[in-house]
Amino acid sequence: MAILEVVNVQYGFQDGENKRVILDNISAGFEKGKFHAILGDSGSGKTTFLSLISALDKPHGGQILFENKDINRDIGAEKYRRNHIGMVFQAYNLIPFMTAAENVRVAMSITENDLPADEASVAYNLLDHIGITRDKADRTVNKLSGGEQQRVAIARALSTNVDLILADEPTGNLNEEMEAEIVNILKNLAHEHDKCVVVVTHSKDIAAQADVIFKLKGGQFLDE
Amino acid sequence: MNFFKRATTSIVRRPGKTVILLLLVFILGTVIAGAISVEGAISNTDANLRRNMQPIVSIEMNHQDWANTLEGEYFDWITTFPPHPPALTVDHVRAIGALDYVGFYDYIIEGWLQSFDLSPYTADGRTGFGGMDGEPRSFTLRGTSTHELVQVEQGIMEVVQGRQFEESELVAGGDRSAIIVSEAFANYNNLALHSTITLYHFVMFPDEDGELWGWGTDWWADDNIYARVGMEFEIIGFYDIPLGPDVDENHQDYWDRVTHVSSTMYVPNWAIEDVDARREAALGSVWDAVDVEQPEWMTHGPEEAPERSVTPLFRLEDPTYLDDFRAAATPLLPDHHMLVDLSSTFDGISSSMATLQTISDWILYVSIGATLLILSLLITLFLRDRRYEMGVYLALGEKKGKIITQILMEVLVTSVVAITLSVFVGHLLSSQMSRAMLINQLQAEQSDDHWNRDWTIFDQIGIPTNQMSVDEMIDAFEVSLGIETVGLFYIIGLGAVVLSTLVPVVYVVTLNPKKVLM
Numbered sequence: 030m031a032i033l034e035v036v037n038v039q040y041g042f043q044d045g046e047n048k049r050v051i052l053d054n055i056s057a058g059f060e061k062g063k064f065h066a067i068l069g070d071s072g073s074g075k076t077t078f079l080s081l082i083s084a085l086d087k088p089h090g091g092q093i094l095f096e097n098k099d100i101n102r103d104i105g106a107e108k109y110r111r112n113h114i115g116m117v118f119q120a121y122n123l124i125p126f127m128t129a130a131e132n133v134r135v136a137m138s139i140t141e142n143d144l145p146a147d148e149a150s151v152a153y154n155l156l157d158h159i160g161i162t163r164d165k166a167d168r169t170v171n172k173l174s175g176g177e178q179q180r181v182a183i184a185r186a187l188s189t190n191v192d193l194i195l196a197d198e199p200t201g202n203l204n205e206e207m208e209a210e211i212v213n214i215l216k217n218l219a220h221e222h223d224k225c226v227v228v229v230t231h232s233k234d235i236a237a238q239a240d241v242i243f244k245l246k247g248g249q250f251l252d253e
Numbered sequence: 254m255n256f257f258k259r260a261t262t263s264i265v266r267r268p269g270k271t272v273i274l275l276l277l278v279f280i281l282g283t284v285i286a287g288a289i290s291v292e293g294a295i296s297n298t299d300a301n302l303r304r305n306m307q308p309i310v311s312i313e314m315n316h317q318d319w320a321n322t323l324e325g326e327y328f329d330w331i332t333t334f335p336p337h338p339p340a341l342t343v344d345h346v347r348a349i350g351a352l353d354y355v356g357f358y359d360y361i362i363e364g365w366l367q368s369f370d371l372s373p374y375t376a377d378g379r380t381g382f383g384g385m386d387g388e389p390r391s392f393t394l395r396g397t398s399t400h401e402l403v404q405v406e407q408g409i410m411e412v413v414q415g416r417q418f419e420e421s422e423l424v425a426g427g428d429r430s431a432i433i434v435s436e437a438f439a440n441y442n443n444l445a446l447h448s449t450i451t452l453y454h455f456v457m458f459p460d461e462d463g464e465l466w467g468w469g470t471d472w473w474a475d476d477n478i479y480a481r482v483g484m485e486f487e488i489i490g491f492y493d494i495p496l497g498p499d500v501d502e503n504h505q506d507y508w509d510r511v512t513h514v515s516s517t518m519y520v521p522n523w524a525i526e527d528v529d530a531r532r533e534a535a536l537g538s539v540w541d542a543v544d545v546e547q548p549e550w551m552t553h554g555p556e557e558a559p560e561r562s563v564t565p566l567f568r569l570e571d572p573t574y575l576d577d578f579r580a581a582a583t584p585l586l587p588d589h590h591m592l593v594d595l596s597s598t599f600d601g602i603s604s605s606m607a608t609l610q611t612i613s614d615w616i617l618y619v620s621i622g623a624t625l626l627i628l629s630l631l632i633t634l635f636l637r638d639r640r641y642e643m644g645v646y647l648a649l650g651e652k653k654g655k656i657i658t659q660i661l662m663e664v665l666v667t668s669v670v671a672i673t674l675s676v677f678v679g680h681l682l683s684s685q686m687s688r689a690m691l692i693n694q695l696q697a698e699q700s701d702d703h704w705n706r707d708w709t710i711f712d713q714i715g716i717p718t719n720q721m722s723v724d725e726m727i728d729a730f731e732v733s734l735g736i737e738t739v740g741l742f743y744i745i746g747l748g749a750v751v752l753s754t755l756v757p758v759v760y761v762v763t764l765n766p767k768k769v770l771m
Contacts, residue, residue, distance in 0.1 A: 076771055085648065085767040111650025122770050124642050126266035134254035139651045148254070169266070197771060 031058030032096060032192055032225045033082060039090030040077055051077050053248035054091065059227055059241075061192055064219040066239035067229045073245045076197060079229045083116055083195050084109045095193070112141050115186025119198035121178040123170040129156055129181040130166040133188045140189035155184045159214060176207035183214055187224075194218060196228045200235065212238055256651075256659040263663050270635055271667055277631060278671035279678075281624040282746050286672075286679025288617035289745065291687045293738035295606045295613075297731040307407055308569035310578065310594040312341055312349075312586060313710045314562075319589040339587040340560035343398075348585050349567065354578040356570040359403050360563040361714050362396040364525035366452035366483070369473075373516050374441040387470035392452060395715060396522035398423060402433070403566050404715050405492070415446045415490030418521060422489075425523035432486035433519040436493050446488055453483035454532040456539055463548040465536070479542060480535040484528050486520065517715065526561070564714055593710060605694040609687055621749050628753030632664060636757045643761055644769035657758050664754050665747065672746040676739060684732035691730055 040052040051074040059065050059082075069075040080086040082093055084106035093100050100109045110116075115136075123132045133152040137144055145151050156166045159180045161173075170178055179199060186194050196215060200208035212235055219226040219240070228235065236242050244251040254262075264271050319338050328335050343360060350358035367389035397403075400418045404410045413436055422431040434444070444450065456479045457472070459465050471477070540547045569578055579592055586592070636643065646656050 080767045080771055083648075085771070107650050107652065109650070110648060116648055118770055120770070122641060122645050122648070124645055127262060131254055131262065135259065135646075136649050138254040138256075138258075139646070139649045 030060065032061050033059040033227075034094040034097075035059075035078075035082065035091070036094065037091035038078075038081060038088045038093060040074070040081060040086075040088050050248050052081070052088070055245075055248070055250050056091075057243055057250060059193075059225050061225045062219060062223045063225065063240040064216050064238070065225070065227045065241045065243065066236040067227065067243050067245055068231070068233065068236040069229075069245035070231060074248055075229045075231075075245050078245065079195055079197050079227070082227065083114055108141075111139055112189070113191055114193045114195055115189060115191045117179070117182045117186050117194065117196035117199045119201040121170075121175075121182045121202075123178055123181055123185075125171045126169060128167050128169055129161055129173065129177075129184075132170055132181055133185045136185045137188050140191075142190050144188075144190060152184075152188065155188055156181065159184045159187075160210075174207075175202050176204075176210065179203060179207070179211055180214070183211070183218075187218070192223075192225055194224050194226045196226070198230055199228060200230075200232070208232075208235070256655045257662060260659045260662040260666065263659075264666060274631065274635075274664065274667045275671045277627060278624075278668045278746075278750065279675050281620055281627065281749075282668075282672045282675030282742075283679040283682065284616060284620040285624070285746055285749070286675045286742050287683030287686075288613045288620060289738060289742045290680045290683040290732055290734075291609060291613035292617070293735065293741075294684070294687060294730060294732040295610050297733055297735075298606060298729050301729040301731055302726075307595050307716070308572040308575060309403075309407070309711070309716060310567045310569065310575070310582075310592055311710050311714070312345075312565050312590050313593050314338060314341075315589050315591045318591075322589070337560075338589055340562045341565065341587055341590055342560055343563055345585065345587055346563060346565040349565070349582045352578065352581050354569050354571075354574040354581065355567050357399075357401075357403065357406060357568040358566060359397055359399045360522070360565045362522045362525045362561070362563055363714075364394045364396070364529055365391050366394055366528065367391050367455060368450070368452050371442050371450060371452075374435065374437045385469070388468065388473050389453070389455060391516065393517045394452075394520050394525050395517055396520055396525045398522050402519055403568065406568065407716065409716060410492045410494045412490045413493045415488070417490060423521045423523070425521075425527065429485045429487065430520055430524035431489045432524075433490040433492055434488055435517070436491035438518075439488065439491050444488060446491070448488050449485050450488065451483050451485045453481045454528060454535075456480040456482060456532060456535040458539065458543055459545050459547075461545060463545055463551070465539075479539045482528055482532045482535050484524055486518075486524075492519070522563075564710065566714060566716070595711060595716070605691055608694065609690060612690075613683075613687075617745075621745065624749040625753050628664075628750060629756040632660075632754055632757040633760055636660065636760055640764060640769050643764050644766040647764065647766040648770055653762055656761055660758065660761065661751065661754055664750055668747060668750040672743060672750075675746075676734070676742055679742075680732070680734050687732065688727065688730060692727055 035055060035057045037054050037056055038052055039050070039054055041048055041050040043049075055078075067075045067078055077086070081088050082100075084093075084100050087101050087106070095104060095109060095113055098104050100106065100113075104113070123129075124135065127135065130149065130152045133155060134148050137148050137152065153163055153166055157163065161177060161180055161184065165173060165177060170181055173181065179202075183194075183199075186196075194215070199215065200211050203211060215226050215228060216238060218224040228239070230236055236244075323335055326335070327333070346358065346360045349355070369389045371390060371392070373390055373392065397418065400420055400423065402410075402417060405412060405417065412433065415433070417433065418431055429449075432450070434450075439445070439448075455473075457465055457467070458477055458479045460467065567578075567582075569575060575594060582592060643656060647653070
C-alpha cells in the first residue's frame with residue numbers, strides 16, 4: 030500500500046506570453062520497503078516533482094497524499110517536513126560550522142517525533158551505522174569528504190525516525206565508488222529498514238537498481 | 254541542539270563575524286553610552302544645583318513691560334503725569350502664599366530711620382560711617398509679617414541672644430515696637446537685651462528756598478527740626494550672620510555683613526508703615542508752620558497717592574515645585590509684575606549645560622540612527638551569507654519563529670557583551686570630555702568679575718544670591734553610573750539592536766528553501 034500518493038498533480042509557470050507545463054496531471058504511488066527512482070533528463074521536471082512531494086513547493090492542481098492526508102492542506106507543509114520526511118540533497122546542504130553529529134542533532138531537535146532521550150548517543154550510533162566513525166562525527170563537516178558529507182546528510186534524514194526518505198541526485202557530486210556506496214545505503218534503508226525511498230536521478234545506472242522506476246518526460250510519467 | 258544551542262554554537266564557531274558584530278556594537282554603544290551618560294550628568298547636576306538652591310521666589314515689577322505700555326504717551330510732569338503702576342499689595346501676597354506649593358511666606362516693607370545717639374557698627378573700625386559729626390545716622394529697617402524671619406529660617410543669619418517676634422508684637426498698635434538688631438551693633442552702642450532705642454524721621458523746617466534737605470551741623474540744629482516722628486523700640490533679640498571660614502575682605506559676604514550689621518534692623522511691618530504715615534502727615538503740615546511758600550513743583554503730581562508695594566518672599570516646600578508654582582502663581586500677579594527666583598542666578602551654568610545637552614542629544618539621535626542603519630545592513634549581509642543554513646532549517650521543518658529567535662539571540666548575546674563593555678568605556682570617556690567642555694564654558698562665562706553681577710531683589714531683602722565658584726559648579730557636575738542611567742542605556746542600546754534585526758528578519762521570513770537548496 031502506498032504511503033505517498035501523487036494524484037493528478039499539475040505544475041507549470043507563465044513564461045512571458047507562454048504557459049510552460051512542467052508536470053501534466055501526473056499520478057504515482059510510493060510504498061514502504063521499496064526503492065523508487067524518478068528518472069529524467071535535465072529540465073524534465075524531476076526536481077520540481079521532488080520539491081512538490083517534499084512540500085517545498087505546492088502543486089497548481091491535484092493532490093499529494095501522505096498516509097491519505099493532503100500534505101499541504103491536512104498536515105501542513107512545515108509540519109510534514111518536520112515529522113514525516115527526511116531529505117538528502119545533491120549538495121548535501123549541511124551546516125558548515127557544525128560537526129557531523131551536531132548536524133544530525135539539529136534535525137532531531139526540530140522534529141516532534143518520539144525519539145530516545147539521549148540525542149547525542151543516537152546521533153553517534155546512526156553515523157557509525159552509516160560509516161562515519163566517532164572521530165569523524167566530531168569534526169566540522171567541511172573537513173569531511175563529499176561521500177562522508179552525503180552519509181551525514183543521510184544520517185540526518187534518518188535521525189527523525191521517518192518512513193519517507195527523499196533524495197535529490199544524492200550521488201551527483203560523488204565519484205563512482207562513493208556513488209555505489211550511497212546507493213547501497215539507500216537500497217538498504219528501503220529493504221532492511223522498511224523505508225520508502227524516493228531518489229530523483231538522471232543516472233540510468235542508479236535507476237536500474239531501483240525497485241520502481243518513474244520515467245519523467247514531457248511532464249508525464251512514461252510507462253516502464 | 255535546540256535553537257538556543259544553535260545560536261551559541263554559531264557565536265563560538267564563527268568568531269570572525271562575532272568579533273565584527275561585537276566591535277561595531279561596542280563602538281556605537283560607546284557613543285550612545287557617552288551621550289546618555291552626559292544626559293544623566295546634566296540631570297544629576299541640575300538636581301544637585303536645585304538641592305543647593307534655596308527654593309525662594311519673590312515678585313518684582315517688570316519695568317520693561319511697564320515702559321512698553323507707556324510708549325508713545327507724553328507727560329510734561331507739570332500738568333500730566335504717568336499713572337502709578339499697579340501695586341503689589343498684601344492681598345496679592347496672601348493669595349499666592351495660600352498655594353499648596355508654598356511652605357512659608359513673608360512680605361517685607363523696608364524703611365529707614367535716623368538717630369543722633371546711635372552709631373552704625375563698622376567691621377574695620379572706621380568712624381564717621383554714614384555721616385559727619387552733628388548729623389544723624391541712618392539705619393535700614395526691614396519689616397516682617399511673621400514670627401520667624403525668613404533670613405533666620407534660611408540659615409542666612411541666626412538669633413544668637415533673645416528671641417524673634419511673638420504674634421502679639423506683629424499686630425499693629427501702640428507707639429512702641431519690638432526690634433531685633435545685630436549683636437555687633439548692640440555691643441558697639443552698649444545696648445543689652447530689653448534696652449529701648451528711639452529712631453526718628455526728622456522733618457526739617459524748609460529753608461528760604463523751600464528746600465527740606467540739607468547737611469552740616471547747622472542744618473541739623475535742634476531749632477531747625479520741625480518734628481521728630483519717632484518710635485520707641487525694645488530690643489528683643491540679637492542676630493549674627495555666620496560666615497564661612499574662607500571669607501575675606503575681598504568677598505561680597507564680608508561687605509554684606511558690614512552692611513547688615515551696620516545699618517539693618519528687623520521690626521514688624523506695621524512699625525514702618527506707622528512711622529512713615531506720620532512722617533507724611535508732618536511733611537504736609539510743615540508748610541503751615543512757616544512763611545515760606547511751598548515750591549510749585551511740590552504741589553504737582555498725580556491726584557491719587559500710590560498704594561504701598563511690598564516685597565514678598567515665598568519659600569516653596571520643595572525646589573522641584575518651582576515650575577508648577579510659577580504656573581499657579583502667575584495668574585494671581587498684578588499687571589506688569591513677574592516672579593523671580595534664586596535659580597535665575599544659575600542661568601550661566603544652565604546655559605553651559607544646555608549647550609552640552611544639545612550636543613549630547615544630537616550625538617544620541619545620530620548614533621541611534623547610525624546603529625539602526627549599520628547593524629541592519631551588517632546583519633542582513635551576515636544572513637545572506639548564511640542563507641543555506643537558514644534554508645536547511647526551513648527544509649527540516651523548523652518554525653520561522655524559532656529561526657528568528659535564534660538570530661535575535663545570536664545578535665543579542667553578542668550585543669549584551671558589547672554594550673556592557675561600552676557602558677563603562679562610554680561613561681569614562683564622556684565624563685572626562687563633558688567635564689572639560691563644561692569647565693571651559695563656565696570659565697568663559699565667569700570672566701565677569703563678582704562686582705559686576707546684577708543686584709537682585711534678593712540682595713535687597715538680605716537673601717544673598719548664589720556665589721558659586723567654577724570649582725563648586727564643577728563639583729555639582731556629577732557624572733554617575735546610576736541604575737537609571739545604566740538601565741536607560743541597556744533599553745536604548747538593546748532596543749536599537751532589536752530594531753536593527755527586524756529588516757534582516759524579513760529576509761528570513763521571505764526565504765524560499767527550494768530556491769536556496771535545490
